[in-house]
Amino acid sequence: MKSVLRKLLSPSLVSSLKSVVERVDKKIIPFFASNSFLSSFYYCFFSTKFRREHQSVLKGRLAYKASLDAINHSSVLLRRNTHRLEKGLIMQPRREIFAEAYIEETVECFRKCIASSSICSDELKWAQDVLVSYFAIVGDSDIINNAKARFETLTLKSFECASESLPYQHQARVQAEVSSDQLLALFQQRRSVRWYEQKPVELELIKQAIEMASQAPSACNRQPFQFYTITDMNKASDVASIAMGTTGFSDNIPALIVVMGDLSAYPAERDRHVIYIDGGLASMQLMLAFETLGLSSCPINWPDIEICERKIAKKLALDKHLRPIMLMSVGYGQSTGKIPYSQKKSAEILLKEVN
Numbered sequence: 073m074k075s076v077l078r079k080l081l082s083p084s085l086v087s088s089l090k091s092v093v094e095r096v097d098k099k100i101i102p103f104f105a106s107n108s109f110l111s112s113f114y115y116c117f118f119s120t121k122f123r124r125e126h127q128s129v130l131k132g133r134l135a136y137k138a139s140l141d142a143i144n145h146s147s148v149l150l151r152r153n154t155h156r157l158e159k160g161l162i163m164q165p166r167r168e169i170f171a172e173a174y175i176e177e178t179v180e181c182f183r184k185c186i187a188s189s190s191i192c193s194d195e196l197k198w199a200q201d202v203l204v205s206y207f208a209i210v211g212d213s214d215i216i217n218n219a220k221a222r223f224e225t226l227t228l229k230s231f232e233c234a235s236e237s238l239p240y241q242h243q244a245r246v247q248a249e250v251s252s253d254q255l256l257a258l259f260q261q262r263r264s265v266r267w268y269e270q271k272p273v274e275l276e277l278i279k280q281a282i283e284m285a286s287q288a289p290s291a292c293n294r295q296p297f298q299f300y301t302i303t304d305m306n307k308a309s310d311v312a313s314i315a316m317g318t319t320g321f322s323d324n325i326p327a328l329i330v331v332m333g334d335l336s337a338y339p340a341e342r343d344r345h346v347i348y349i350d351g352g353l354a355s356m357q358l359m360l361a362f363e364t365l366g367l368s369s370c371p372i373n374w375p376d377i378e379i380c381e382r383k384i385a386k387k388l389a390l391d392k393h394l395r396p397i398m399l400m401s402v403g404y405g406q407s408t409g410k411i412p413y414s415q416k417k418s419a420e421i422l423l424k425e426v427n
């Protein structure tokens with residue numbers, strides 16, 4: 073609608089209309105911002121800016137419910153509950169009875185997962201190892217005994233990998249041989265690069281970087297995101313050009329990743345922001361991983377703008393519960409292409425001591 077009006081009206085009329093809207097907003101916003109009910113009223117009747125998010129959250133809740141029965145390669149419920157059990161197993165001191173509130177649900181979900189042919193075997197093995205360990209140490213209660221009896225009726229899978237996916241001691245964790253100077257150098261090496269050599273990026277390299285990025289933390293270990301990857305240079309430029317922040321360099325982008333948040337990971341609205349946090353953390357690791365593989369990248373803003381959202385949803389055939397978090401250009405940096413200095417704030421400014 074807005075773009076149609078823009079085409080029909082002269083630029084001066086558009087700017088006068090904009091300033092009228094701004095003046096009206098200035099007058100009415102203090103009133104509507106005075107409490108949460110009026111704020112919702114404002115966004116219901118005066119602005120449609122949250123409309124898509126509302127629909128996405130509701131579609132996400134529906135898709136979450138559907139995913140409990142139609143298990144695909146991963147189950148968010150199994151991942152979340154297995155992680156809750158892991159935390160119970162490492163508790164200091166460990167409680168005799170724990171996880172009563174969700175153990176029956178977990179065993180039922182595990183049952184559906186072992187019956188599924190498409191579930192990821194590493195995920196299933198992790199859940200199975202944790203459940204076996206849980207039932208071996210947890211105390212007695214009616215709920216736990218029922219769940220245990222049900223678990224014992226299930227035919228457990230045997231996996232090729234012999235090592236157990238179980239909690240381990242801090243001293244046994246992987247030790248990286250990276251000094252803080254080396255890590256700082258990697259952080260400084262990574263800069264937003266917008267000018268690339270015009271050669272394709274190998275999908276295998278991107279896959280390797282994603283494998284590395286998947287080590288990022290995520291709330292309840294759900295990892296509610298996917299990296300939609302385009303290595304066809306024409307298509308990468310085409311999709312990149314939908315975002316406003318690529319003006320002037322979209323044609324130069326050899327590969328593009330759309331970091332996609334999946335709201336079907338949550339049964340309730342309270343977690344709707346977690347896709348942005350988890351997706352952002354993984355994206356940071358992805359950009360650093362690219363650097364170690366000789367690739368450069370640039371994060372690209374994905375503002376919540378209706379027309380852009382509609383275009384990208386059409387190009388990538390997105391369901392409503394999928395929300396682009398950001399875009400990322402990837403490629404071999406042009407050695408003479410320039411990089412903005414982009415001064416960083418010092419720790420003195422960033423650190424706010426709380427006593």
Ligand SMILES: Cc1cc2nc3c(=O)[nH]c(=O)nc-3n(C[C@H](O)[C@H](O)[C@H](O)COP(=O)(O)O)c2cc1C
Nearest residue numbers: 262263264266316317318370371372373374398414
């Ligand atoms: C969420 C996010 C969105 C960004 N969007 C854009 C963008 O649309 N276009 C662009 O050229 N750079 C974009 N950038 C890159 C920033 O301009 C850049 O990170 C910042 O200036 C710091 O520079 P550095 O990345 O080289 O350290 C974005 C960065 C982030 C983290």
